[in-house]
Amino acid sequence: xxxxxxxxxxxxxxxxxxxxxxxxxxxxxxxxxxxxxxxxxxxxxxxxxxxxxxxxxxxxxxxxxxxxxxxxxxxxxxxxxxxxxxxxxxxxxxxxxxxxxxxxxxxxxxxxxxxxxxxxxxxxxxxxxxxxxxxxxxxxxxxxxxxxxxxxxxxxxxxxxxxxxxxxxxxxxxxxxxxxxxxxxxxxxxxxxxxxxxxxxxxxxxxxxxxxxxxxxxxxxx
Numbered sequence: 001x002x003x004x005x006x007x008x009x010x011x012x013x014x015x016x017x018x019x020x021x022x023x024x025x026x027x028x029x030x031x032x033x034x035x036x037x038x039x040x041x042x043x044x045x046x047x048x049x050x051x052x053x054x055x056x057x058x059x060x061x062x063x064x065x066x067x068x069x070x071x072x073x074x075x076x077x078x079x080x081x082x083x084x085x086x087x088x089x090x091x092x093x094x095x096x097x098x099x100x101x102x103x104x105x106x107x108x109x110x111x112x113x114x115x116x117x118x119x120x121x122x123x124x125x126x127x128x129x130x131x132x133x134x135x136x137x138x139x140x141x142x143x144x145x146x147x148x149x150x151x152x153x154x155x156x157x158x159x160x161x162x163x164x165x166x167x168x169x170x171x172x173x174x175x176x177x178x179x180x181x182x183x184x185x186x187x188x189x190x191x192x193x194x195x196x197x198x199x200x201x202x203x204x205x206x207x208x209x210x211x212x213x214x215x216x217x218x219x220x221x222x
Contacts, residue, residue: 035074039067043074046082046093051193053178054089064091079103088192090178115166116173118149121206123179124198127190138190139183145171152210 027037035043042063046052054061064071064084072082079096095107112120122145123138130138149167150160171188174180179197180188198206 035070036067038063039070042067043071046071046075046091050092051178051196052091053191053193056178061089061091078106080106085196088195090193090196092196113166113170115149115163116170117206118152118210119145119167119170119174120179120194120198121203121210122148123174123190124194124203125207127194128200128203130190140188140190142168142171142186142188145188 027033027040033040042052042060045057045060046064052060052064068082068084075082075093076096081094081096082091083094084091093107095105096103123140126140127138146164146167149170150163153163171180175182175188177193179191179193181191182188
């Protein structure tokens with residue numbers, strides 16, 4: 001097979017054309033992209049999902065690490081940062097914010113509902129406690145999650161079924177995002193993502209807020 005030679009410059013200043021067979025293969029009609037298919041898939045996954053987890057998508061994770069610079073560059077073109085946490089084995093995107101330049105916002109924040117926040121606080125507390133005790137992972141039953149989250153709702157409320165539905169919906173969303181991983185029916189492992197979603201500082205703020213809410217309910221009840 002003849003050796004591939006880079007384009008050379010003629011004496012008249014023009015660059016010799018590269019044979020068509022050396023061009024990147026088009027993946028669809030009119031394709032002008034320059035990235036390999038695997039790198040394109042990683043870029044799309046990062047844009048589609050809130051997080052990319054190494055243990056859930058090992059092939060995509062390896063591709064991301066091998067081509068991190070080019071993926072970062074493409075995201076920067078969209079005013080989006082790529083954050084790669086090697087220790088936790090996860091990657092996520094973050095909207096660029098700048099006081100020096102006008103930056104169009106591509107990523108919209110999707111705030112957590114009250115039930116989702118209550119569940120997150122409990123999951124973060126359990127994760128912190130288990131890691132502090134030397135455990136490598138934290139596991140929890142859905143019944144415990146439900147019982148703890150419901151304890152923060154107004155005890156005078158009457159629609160228990162609706163609240164339970166909210167909490168179960170919260171568990172489903174957090175499992176979809178990878179914060180919870182179902183190992184068996186109703187039994188979940190809390191992943192390291194919970195540390196990213198709720199920092200220690202933010203956890204403390206939410207705990208204080210929940211205590212204030214509980215104290216206010218007690219005063220009203222008395």
